[in-house]
Amino acid sequence: MTASASSPHVLMTGAYPEWDMAPMQASYTLHRLWEAPDRAAFVAAHAADIRAIATKGELGADAALIASLPRLELVACYGVGTDAIDLAACRARGIRVSNTPDVLNGDVADLAVGLTLALQRSIAAGDRFVRSGAWADGPMPLATRVFGQRIGIAGFGRIGSTIARRLSGFDVEIGYFSRTPKAGSPNRHFESLAAMAGWCDVLIVILPGGEATRGIVDADVLRALGPQGWLVNVSRGSTVDEAALLQALASRSIAGAALDVFLNEPRIDPRFAALDNVVLTPHHGSGTGQTRRAMGELVRRNLEAHFAGRPLVTPVV
Numbered sequence: 023m024t025a026s027a028s029s030p031h032v033l034m035t036g037a038y039p040e041w042d043m044a045p046m047q048a049s050y051t052l053h054r055l056w057e058a059p060d061r062a063a064f065v066a067a068h069a070a071d072i073r074a075i076a077t078k079g080e081l082g083a084d085a086a087l088i089a090s091l092p093r094l095e096l097v098a099c100y101g102v103g104t105d106a107i108d109l110a111a112c113r114a115r116g117i118r119v120s121n122t123p124d125v126l127n128g129d130v131a132d133l134a135v136g137l138t139l140a141l142q143r144s145i146a147a148g149d150r151f152v153r154s155g156a157w158a159d160g161p162m163p164l165a166t167r168v169f170g171q172r173i174g175i176a177g178f179g180r181i182g183s184t185i186a187r188r189l190s191g192f193d194v195e196i197g198y199f200s201r202t203p204k205a206g207s208p209n210r211h212f213e214s215l216a217a218m219a220g221w222c223d224v225l226i227v228i229l230p231g232g233e234a235t236r237g238i239v240d241a242d243v244l245r246a247l248g249p250q251g252w253l254v255n256v257s258r259g260s261t262v263d264e265a266a267l268l269q270a271l272a273s274r275s276i277a278g279a280a281l282d283v284f285l286n287e288p289r290i291d292p293r294f295a296a297l298d299n300v301v302l303t304p305h306h307g308s309g310t311g312q313t314r315r316a317m318g319e320l321v322r323r324n325l326e327a328h329f330a331g332r333p334l335v336t337p338v339v
C-alpha cells in the first residue's frame with residue numbers, strides 16, 4: 023500500500039527496517055534522502071512539500087537541513103539521543119522534536135553489562151583463542167574478576183540507573199557521576215568525573231552526547247582510571263577524547279576498553295582494530311529486533327499524533 027497524494031510528505035534521512043518502511047509508506051509520501059545522488063538538489067526539489075523529517079540517532083538533522091525546509095513542523099528521531107539534531111534551530115522556528123526514550127533502556131543496559139563481562143573476562147579474546155587453535159599450544163592468559171569491583175557509571179538517567187539495577191546482582195560496588203544526586207539511590211554520588219574515575223575499576227559511560235559532554239572523558243580522567251582501570255562506552259563517541267584514549271590503550275596506561283560508539287561511525291579510526299585490549303561493537307546498544315520494533319512504532323505514533331493535531335507521545339521540544 024502506498025500513501026494517497028494528499029498524505030503528508032516526510033523526508034527520511036536513512037532507511038528504517040523493512041517492517042517500519044511498509045507502514046511508513048502506507049501513511050506518508052516518503053522522500054528517501056539516503057538514495058539521492060545529489061542530496062542538496064533532492065532536498066530543494068521537495069522542500070516545498072516536506073512537513074516532517076524521520077531521522078535516526080546518529081544521522082540527526084543539522085541546521086542546514088532544517089533551514090532548507092520552510093514547511094518543516096516535526097523532526098521524529100528513531101533513537102533516544104538527539105545530539106545530532108539542531109534543537110536550537112528547531113526551537114527558534116517552533117519545530118517539534120520527538121525521540122524514542124525508555125523502550126531501549128533495557129537493551130543498552132544489557133549491552134553495557136555484557137561488554138564489561140566480555141572485556142574483563144576476555145570473552146571475545148577467548149573466542150578468538152579457541153577458533154584460532156591457539157588453545158592446543160597452552161592455556162590463555164588469566165582474566166580479571168568482575169564481582170567485588172567498583173563500577174562507576176557516568177550519566178545516571180534512565181539508562182544509567184537501569185545499568186546500576188542490572189549490576190546490583192553482580193556483587194559490585196556502584197558509584198555514579200551526575201549533576202545532581204539521585205534521590206533514594208543507595209549508590210555513591212560523585213560530582214567530579216575524574217574523582218569517580220580514580221575511585222572505580224570500571225568506568226561505564228552513558229552520558230548524553232552534545233557540546234556539554236564533548237571529550238569529557240579526557241586524558242585526566244583516563245589517567246585517574248589508571249593502569250588497572252577499564253572503560254566501557256555505550257553513549258556517543260563524542261564523550262571520549264579519542265586521541266587520548268588511543269594513546270592510553272596503546273601505552274596500557276588504562277587496562278582496556280569496550281566500545282560500542284566511536285567518532286566517525288561507521289568508518290572508525292583503524293588503530294582500534296589493531297589493539298588487543300579492546301572489545302569493539304558496531305553501535306548496537308539498542309540493536310535487538312524487539313527494541314528496534316518498539317522504536318519504529320514510537321516514531322510512527324509520534325508522527326501520527328502530530329499530524330492528527332495531538333500532543334507528541336515522547337516530545338523533546
Ligand code: 8YV
Nearest residue numbers: 078079080100101102103308
Ligand atoms: C541509534 C542510539 O539511534 O538511541 C540512540 O540514541 O544511538 C541508537 O538507538 C540506532 O542506531 C538507530 O539508528
